[in-house]
Amino acid sequence: MQRRCRYRRAARSEHDLTPLLFPFIHFSTTMTDHPSLDLATFAAQLRFDTIPPDVVERTVNLYVDWLGSALAGKGARPVETIAAFARRAAPGHGVGAGGVAEVLIDRTRTTPYFAAMVNGAASHFAEQDDVHNGSVFHPATVVFPVALALAQARGASGRDFITAAVAGYETGIRVGEFLGRSHYKVFHTTGTAGTVAAAATAGRLLGLSPQQMLDAFGSAGTQASGLWEFLRDAADSKQLHTGMAAANGLMAAELAADGFRGATRILEGAQGMAAGMSSDADPARLVDRLGERWATAETSFKYHASCRHSHPAADALLAVMGRERLGASDIARVTAHVHQAALDVLGAVVVPRTVHQAKFNMGTVLGLVALHGYAGVNEFEGGFDAAPVAAFRDKVEMAYDDEVERAYPARWIGKVTVTTHDGRRYAGRVDEPKGDPGNTLA
Amino acid sequence: MQRRCRYRRAARSEHDLTPLLFPFIHFSTTMTDHPSLDLATFAAQLRFDTIPPDVVERTVNLYVDWLGSALAGKGARPVETIAAFARRAAPGHGVGAGGVAEVLIDRTRTTPYFAAMVNGAASHFAEQDDVHNGSVFHPATVVFPVALALAQARGASGRDFITAAVAGYETGIRVGEFLGRSHYKVFHTTGTAGTVAAAATAGRLLGLSPQQMLDAFGSAGTQASGLWEFLRDAADSKQLHTGMAAANGLMAAELAADGFRGATRILEGAQGMAAGMSSDADPARLVDRLGERWATAETSFKYHASCRHSHPAADALLAVMGRERLGASDIARVTAHVHQAALDVLGAVVVPRTVHQAKFNMGTVLGLVALHGYAGVNEFEGGFDAAPVAAFRDKVEMAYDDEVERAYPARWIGKVTVTTHDGRRYAGRVDEPKGDPGNTLA
The missing domain is CATH 1.10.4100.10 (2-methylcitrate dehydratase PrpD)
Structure with a gap:
């Protein structure tokens, strides 16, 4: 001092x-x-x-x-x-x-x-x-x-x-x-x-x-x-x-x-x-x-209506789906590469029972994003537990990532690995999730 | 479990x-x-x-x-x-x-x-x-x-x-x-x-x-x-x-x-x-x-109107003063042998500035007890900072004691060592401070 x-x-x-x-x-x-x-x-x-x-x-x-x-x-x-x-x-x-x-x-x-x-x-x-x-x-x-x-x-x-x-x-x-x-x-x-x-x-x-x-x-x-x-x-x-x-x-x-x-x-x-x-x-x-x-x-605005720890991966998934022209049905597995705090906060929820809990479930957030392009209030309330969302949820896993961890909390890097049903693997990445001051909402 | x-x-x-x-x-x-x-x-x-x-x-x-x-x-x-x-x-x-x-x-x-x-x-x-x-x-x-x-x-x-x-x-x-x-x-x-x-x-x-x-x-x-x-x-x-x-x-x-x-x-x-x-x-x-x-x-009643961590030593001091027929003016130094929590809670206060803070000062509590035989609401409010109390306070020190610590918190043993102006040393002890279920108030 x-x-x-x-x-x-x-x-x-x-x-x-x-x-x-x-x-x-x-x-x-x-x-x-x-x-x-x-x-x-x-x-x-x-x-x-x-x-x-x-x-x-x-x-x-x-x-x-x-x-x-x-x-x-x-x-x-x-x-x-x-x-x-x-x-x-x-x-x-x-x-x-x-x-x-x-x-x-x-x-x-x-x-x-x-x-x-x-x-x-x-x-x-x-x-x-x-x-x-x-x-x-x-x-x-x-x-x-x-x-x-x-x-x-x-x-x-x-x-x-x-x-x-x-x-x-x-x-x-x-x-x-x-x-x-x-x-x-x-x-x-x-x-x-x-x-x-x-x-x-x-x-x-x-x-x-x-x-x-x-x-x-x-x-x-x-x-x-x-x-x-x-x-x-x-x-x-x-x-x-x-x-x-x-x-x-x-x-x-x-x-x-x-x-x-x-x-x-x-x-x-x-x-x-x-x-x-x-x-x-x-x-x-x-x-x-x-x-x-x-x-x-x-301070960042929040684009998705979910726990902020899910946003980097959500945006990274959107980026890779847009780039590779993938639909939700093409995807067999998603690994979200995350920092430790995401595991601490999101790891507690496996099968969400309420809208609010779904906002703390990485699989649900990525499912809504993959199916609707956005995880907003209406997407959660209209179907956080709909069958296609639940099915996508079970394809998602989180994995600790050292690069993401080292950057956090100053930077919230989003990294995902997407595997398609026909065996292709793609990496998706965003360096600033939507809503951050460097990538702010319009 | x-x-x-x-x-x-x-x-x-x-x-x-x-x-x-x-x-x-x-x-x-x-x-x-x-x-x-x-x-x-x-x-x-x-x-x-x-x-x-x-x-x-x-x-x-x-x-x-x-x-x-x-x-x-x-x-x-x-x-x-x-x-x-x-x-x-x-x-x-x-x-x-x-x-x-x-x-x-x-x-x-x-x-x-x-x-x-x-x-x-x-x-x-x-x-x-x-x-x-x-x-x-x-x-x-x-x-x-x-x-x-x-x-x-x-x-x-x-x-x-x-x-x-x-x-x-x-x-x-x-x-x-x-x-x-x-x-x-x-x-x-x-x-x-x-x-x-x-x-x-x-x-x-x-x-x-x-x-x-x-x-x-x-x-x-x-x-x-x-x-x-x-x-x-x-x-x-x-x-x-x-x-x-x-x-x-x-x-x-x-x-x-x-x-x-x-x-x-x-x-x-x-x-x-x-x-x-x-x-x-x-x-x-x-x-x-x-x-x-x-x-x-x-649950114990509190006899003295001070932090409970001061009570065992207060009662031990009263015991030795009664047994040896000592007055406050006979005493040159008091060491209160205490458990760690007493040091943690009472150690923060050296010279109390308010009545309430005085209740967390071992020297003041022992001073009131030595001078009045009791550290009650009136004793604190009437003179926690009176000259004789302050003078006695400066004669008091706390020392960590292993026996007291090991018994705590199941038992709150009081132990003091009193040194008189003419060089005598006396040990005082109570095993249950006044107000405990085994030594309850009348």
């Missing part, structure tokens, strides 16, 4: 021309040896006019993308169950009783806490919300529910909304990168890092001081949770993780505004998040080029 | 005389290889008439003891801050709007979710709520808030209340023992195991089936959180941990009643709680003599 970067906490002189000369850089003094504080300070002091215009534009697009995912949660059983719980827990909602924040799936209004909870749950259901590759973290589903709820509650400006969202993205992505790959093997990073991201978003909209933001991180981090175990049962926990990350992060920031103290080193401390939940955490990642590198703009 | 114990899930024949012959034992068939399910089944099927009378009586006493702790949270800043948050998040409380559960610190009523949250926070503030030695887990503060809130909401009988509380104690204690000592080094077991205990309590009052109880465990366990990092900052997280364990556990059970699915092996699964948060977990502990061993009755 001795590295230096441009960084500032004190107020800037009015005669300082730096903002005009370097509008993207507003950190100019030395970093401390306290990365949690550095990150909290960045989140608390982020100003709209220091965010590059392309990052602002990207954030607007990520918001619009998120709205679609949030609306797509309407009618989903786990989402509606959480919404029903929220209605029971805060029965006095409505505008006159603190109901100032909108629940998107039914346009009702409730308190920010429950709006964040329900919208956070809703927007992670379709598995089409955005993803940041390097942190393997889905920012939108924990950031925008909080930003929307508090912006509505406080009548915040669009600029404040965007600034708070960017604070959440920059924070959550760095926390996810910091927690590392050992963390992701067992923990759903969007639940854990997401709680801190939600706190950063809420804290920025509440106008927390750096010290208060650090308190918010403390209260958020000590509540960080989310385990992958649910995957093998087709259980509903994924929506619970994102809903509660949003709600708990919002709560943490509200408590901090009210003087509730949190651990000052919840991320990197000897009994903090990394100590308990990671074996390869790197504190330098928490403060990686704060104010210079805009991780928000590195 | 191949060991067998008497265990039953199927309905019993009306002609079965076993309940008459062995009223305490209602499990009589073979255990499965699925400890989460076995424990969930036990919690779901526990019946009042199978709980031994002395365990019932103990539970009543634990409840009364808990009420005192809950009321002692009144006025405490972290507790009042959480209560204020709850009022904002559910502003429509009051009997007509779902306000059926009582917040003890101000006698207002709100929904069960927030009553559990605030009472859970309140009852862990004075550091005088009960503790189970073997699991290093404080059951009352996460179990009774849920039992009270749902019993009030549903108009449950006293028998149902006690049965639900025992289900929570038996579950939480076994989960704490299962997670082991490696877990406790970083995680506040009362927050983590406590979430599952709260779910068991709520699930029993909601009348969940074994399968639904398993769902509740899944949703609770995937939200389990609580890190010790806050200790070194005198931060407020301890009340947040217990408040949220109670609230999240209650939520998990309510969701399960409504069909929300949880991971079926959240405790022992490959990506479950132990996989993520323990390196010495033992699944056999989860089902240790279910229905035969009543862990509820092993």
Whole structure:
């Protein structure tokens, strides 16, 4: 933690021309040896006019993308169950009783806490919300529910909304990168890092001081949770993780505004998040080029409505089928060459029992792609378990691949080997799956 | 997980005389290889008439003891801050709007979710709520808030209340023992195991089936959180941990009643709680003599209003001072011979800054005991930082002791070495600190 970067906490002189000369850089003094504080300070002091215009534009697009995912949660059983719980827990909602924040799936209004909870749950259901590759973290589903709820509650400006969202993205992505790959093997990073991201978003909209933001991180981090175990049962926990990350992060920031103290080193401390939940955490990642590198703009849209770990192989299969003019019926076997995390997350599902579980089954995703050219919401809901899809599913295997593993998570390379019924073998490959910043959606 | 114990899930024949012959034992068939399910089944099927009378009586006493702790949270800043948050998040409380559960610190009523949250926070503030030695887990503060809130909401009988509380104690204690000592080094077991205990309590009052109880465990366990990092900052997280364990556990059970699915092996699964948060977990502990061993009755009352890890040494010091007729002013140095967990938890605090932090400082506890004969709520609040206490504090050191360590956590042995100003050295020892079942409070 001795590295230096441009960084500032004190107020800037009015005669300082730096903002005009370097509008993207507003950190100019030395970093401390306290990365949690550095990150909290960045989140608390982020100003709209220091965010590059392309990052602002990207954030607007990520918001619009998120709205679609949030609306797509309407009618989903786990989402509606959480919404029903929220209605029971805060029965006095409505505008006159603190109901100032909108629940998107039914346009009702409730308190920010429950709006964040329900919208956070809703927007992670379709598995089409955005993803940041390097942190393997889905920012939108924990950031925008909080930003929307508090912006509505406080009548915040669009600029404040965007600034708070960017604070959440920059924070959550760095926390996810910091927690590392050992963390992701067992923990759903969007639940854990997401709680801190939600706190950063809420804290920025509440106008927390750096010290208060650090308190918010403390209260958020000590509540960080989310385990992958649910995957093998087709259980509903994924929506619970994102809903509660949003709600708990919002709560943490509200408590901090009210003087509730949190651990000052919840991320990197000897009994903090990394100590308990990671074996390869790197504190330098928490403060990686704060104010210079805009991780928000590195975030990918999701083209297919499935677990991101299936996308590289899906696109590689599409590429080889297009190039060799193969139909699904020509194919006898597909090997998807994947990184270890894909095996960890997708390996739990063999025969999917629900639409949601099917999104974590490589064979189903490749079957939908081979048969329909796309694995979208309608393709899953219309026939994840249709006979041709199930038949294709059984032709698919995953195999660990060293090249893919070494590139991951900075790059998500897709590699497949396709064998036809008449014995031909083809290799398919994509270096950037569709939706990545270098191969973005139109 | 191949060991067998008497265990039953199927309905019993009306002609079965076993309940008459062995009223305490209602499990009589073979255990499965699925400890989460076995424990969930036990919690779901526990019946009042199978709980031994002395365990019932103990539970009543634990409840009364808990009420005192809950009321002692009144006025405490972290507790009042959480209560204020709850009022904002559910502003429509009051009997007509779902306000059926009582917040003890101000006698207002709100929904069960927030009553559990605030009472859970309140009852862990004075550091005088009960503790189970073997699991290093404080059951009352996460179990009774849920039992009270749902019993009030549903108009449950006293028998149902006690049965639900025992289900929570038996579950939480076994989960704490299962997670082991490696877990406790970083995680506040009362927050983590406590979430599952709260779910068991709520699930029993909601009348969940074994399968639904398993769902509740899944949703609770995937939200389990609580890190010790806050200790070194005198931060407020301890009340947040217990408040949220109670609230999240209650939520998990309510969701399960409504069909929300949880991971079926959240405790022992490959990506479950132990996989993520323990390196010495033992699944056999989860089902240790279910229905035969009543862990509820092993729970200790706390005599001193401080961290339990300080109690054995406090009592040992009192013993040697009484035996040798020493006053505080006679003492030049005290070495407390302790187990590793005491060093882990108490070692973070050198000079306490708040009353609450002082309860985690061995020197302050021994100073209060030496000067006042007792380290109670009034002693801490009246002068944890008074000059004589601070002077005594600086005479105290902790030293790792192998005998104490080996006995822990089944037995909490207290050992001190006292050196007087005139050079005498005395050893003090207690084998069961005051409040343990073998040395219980009058």
